[in-house]
Amino acid sequence: MSDSSHAFCIYNPNFSGAEEGTDAIMCAHLLDAKICKDLGELLDNGEISAAMELGMALCTSVTKLSSKGLPGYFCGDRKAKTVVVNLNPGISAEKCDNLWAQVKDRHVNTSTDDFVKDFLVGRRDFGINDIDPDDSSKLRYDEFDIKQAAFLSSWKNSGINLPSVLDWSNRSVCIEAKTRVLSDKLQLELIPYASSKFSIGRKHIHLFHPYIDILLDEIFSEERRYIIFASAIFEKIFEDYNRVYPNTFDLSEPVAISDPLKRDGKLRGRCKVISITYKGKTYKALIAHTFASQGLCRAFTLMQKYGEFCYEQFINNNNTNK
Numbered sequence: 001m002s003d004s005s006h007a008f009c010i011y012n013p014n015f016s017g018a019e020e021g022t023d024a025i026m027c028a029h030l031l032d033a034k035i036c037k038d039l040g041e042l043l044d045n046g047e048i049s050a051a052m053e054l055g056m057a058l059c060t061s062v063t064k065l066s067s068k069g070l071p072g073y074f075c076g077d078r079k080a081k082t083v084v085v086n087l088n089p090g091i092s093a094e095k096c097d098n099l100w101a102q103v104k105d106r107h108v109n110t111s112t113d114d115f116v117k118d119f120l121v122g123r124r125d126f127g128i129n130d131i132d133p134d135d136s137s138k139l140r141y142d143e144f145d146i147k148q149a150a151f152l153s154s155w156k157n158s159g160i161n162l163p164s165v166l167d168w169s170n171r172s173v174c175i176e177a178k179t180r181v182l183s184d185k186l187q188l189e190l191i192p193y194a195s196s197k198f199s200i201g202r203k204h205i206h207l208f209h210p211y212i213d214i215l216l217d218e219i220f221s222e223e224r225r226y227i228i229f230a231s232a233i234f235e236k237i238f239e240d241y242n243r244v245y246p247n248t249f250d251l252s253e254p255v256a257i258s259d260p261l262k263r264d265g266k267l268r269g270r271c272k273v274i275s276i277t278y279k280g281k282t283y284k285a286l287i288a289h290t291f292a293s294q295g296l297c298r299a300f301t302l303m304q305k306y307g308e309f310c311y312e313q314f315i316n317n318n319n320t321n322k
Helices: 030-045 049-058 093-107 112-124 143-152 171-184 202-219 233-244 300-317
Strands: 074-076 082-086 135-139 186-189 226-229 256-260 268-278 281-287
Touching (some): 030 049, 030 202, 049 202, 074 112, 074 171, 135 171, 186 202, 202 233, 268 300, 281 300
Parallel strands (some): 082 226
Antiparallel strands (some): 074 186, 256 268, 268 281
16 A cells, blocks of 8 residues: 555665665554564464463463464554554454464465555455455454444544444344444554453553553554544553553543443443543543443444443543544
8 A cells, every 4th residue: 555654564775774775664653563573473483472472471261362363453544533442353363373374375475565565455445355254245244343333323523434324123234334334444453463262460451551552653643533442441451551651541530321221220331531642642532341241242222322422421521632
């Protein structure tokens, strides 16, 4: 992808330090450098050292990270006005490793630079190319991504071109909403390595500080309107990050609690508006504590209602992001 400040590992013969007749690799941001390093190791050694080391450091019977499969750093538009940050790709480490094992022989003679550039295009266009594994003529139906579309459907001027009529019982509408929400926003993963059972203990939270650095560098590289962290665990991670880098995250606002989302009154939406200061600039953001709740699985109408509540909290507290 040319003409972009986010181009990964672009050949640049004029890059300072390049020897005559050689191609130097230029990485624009921390995320670019991370992707170049990880994918280079995957091609050359068959395993990503950072994923292996993080998995060993976590050292739990629950958490297993993919270190021999393709990571999912991001998908969508890196210049998007709306950013949603998840904890990590939620497929099993074994499945992720196996998917790469099935195709890695195709890349024996592929250079890291070409591989990374192809990877960039694939992640940018993931939404329009996410094919149903059982029917290659159709796009895949994915409840988690449709849930994101439902949540964001009330966020005005988000830059996400959702269908004008959202009927969550209509499969075609749901797939179109899913395609647009994956393509028109930037989705980031705090930890890019796949795991279906990812658990963070308090004693391990400091291990994620370098990954927060990458997130912040990417988020603040463009003008953003909405920044949403889609798990309650982010509040604890940010609290710990502030121990080392004070005042990065202002978490002083109380958690807002909605009216019951269900008639039985057992599920209430929770969120918190925060501010983030990085390299002299401040953005407002929102932690959507209830986003990952099991009670909202497949409940697209409830997720839409929860998104409306979070949007109201964000707007009422936000005077910074335009």
